[in-house]
Amino acid sequence: MTEASIATLIVDDDFRVASVHEGFVEKLPGFHVVGKAHTAADALEMAQRLRPDLVLMDIYLPDGDGLDVARVILDSPAPPVVLVISAATDIDAVRTAIQLGVVHYLVKPFGFRALAERLTAVRSARAAIADWPEDAGQSDVDQLFEMLRLPPAETPASDIEHLAPTLQLVYKSMSARGSGLSASEIAGQVGISRATAQRYLAQLEQIGAVKLELRYGQTGRPEHRYSITRH
Known part of the structure; x- marks a missing residue:
């Protein structure tokens, strides 16, 4: 969705x-x-x-x-x-x-970055709510609240190796698959839920490691696609 x-x-x-x-x-x-x-x-x-x-x-x-x-x-x-x-x-x-x-x-x-970080978090949480599973459990609730948190200020945007292991895995999976990937595609590749992938993608976007692109189809509703911004 x-x-x-x-x-x-x-x-x-x-x-x-x-x-x-x-x-x-x-x-x-x-x-x-x-x-x-x-x-x-x-x-x-x-x-x-x-x-x-x-x-x-x-x-x-x-x-x-x-x-x-x-x-x-x-x-x-x-x-x-x-x-x-x-x-x-x-x-x-x-x-x-x-x-x-x-x-x-x-x-x-x-500045722009401070507002962008918070709006990105809001957008990610909104996307997760739109795809809320019928069998949601505690982990889904935790992930939704986690999306609204900002990434640590000391996280070095230029050094992917300093990121948490799952963040590295998401980033490296994207590097191997190419650009324009959806959260569902990345989730399937890494072996995590779509909500978890959405949360990690939001964190990577906030530090400038990936960028979000909106693609409009016949319905007029944009599809969220993510691409690597640095290697």
């Missing part, structure tokens, strides 16, 4: 910052921006009208608190994923975000 592009709503009081974030999001395969809101009222209205899959939520808004907006959005039917982007680092804000079920909390200012 393939996933459609992730519709993203950006909420930030600063028009320029919102445009920068839009540029970041649009650079990533599998995401597209459906709207930008600059007030709490606009965020609530656009979230209800546009039904985004993902909301990048600022906290300091001219007419309200972004976390209050997030609370309303997350309590709605079929709520989106919410990722906080804010300069706020006080424990009350962070604790509230966790309690609300925010998947990541990114402190401003940040």
Whole structure:
């Protein structure tokens, strides 16, 4: 099963910052921006009208608190994923975000890579949910939560030999098979589940060892294909 592009709503009081974030999001395969809101009222209205899959939520808004907006959005039917982007680092804000079920909390200012790592994790988890097995067990649940974790910052992107053994196995299998491989194909080659392959591919993508390509078929829904970026 393939996933459609992730519709993203950006909420930030600063028009320029919102445009920068839009540029970041649009650079990533599998995401597209459906709207930008600059007030709490606009965020609530656009979230209800546009039904985004993902909301990048600022906290300091001219007419309200972004976390209050997030609370309303997350309590709605079929709520989106919410990722906080804010300069706020006080424990009350962070604790509230966790309690609300925010998947990541990114402190401003940040660069493209920091946001890309978190969005890649969200995209991988979303793909795993779309392919959720009927006989799911604890390992499937663990792998889903693991997908939302970021790779260790000290992992050397240029040295594959320093990676964990299974990551090396996935990478070497891709090197032997060529480019444009799906998670299912890699899983079959390595002898692991598709969800596990998806998680490892997300980690390899986050450190720049593989790249994701979207291929569109007759249905218009993109198929995720992965290729080696360095040897």
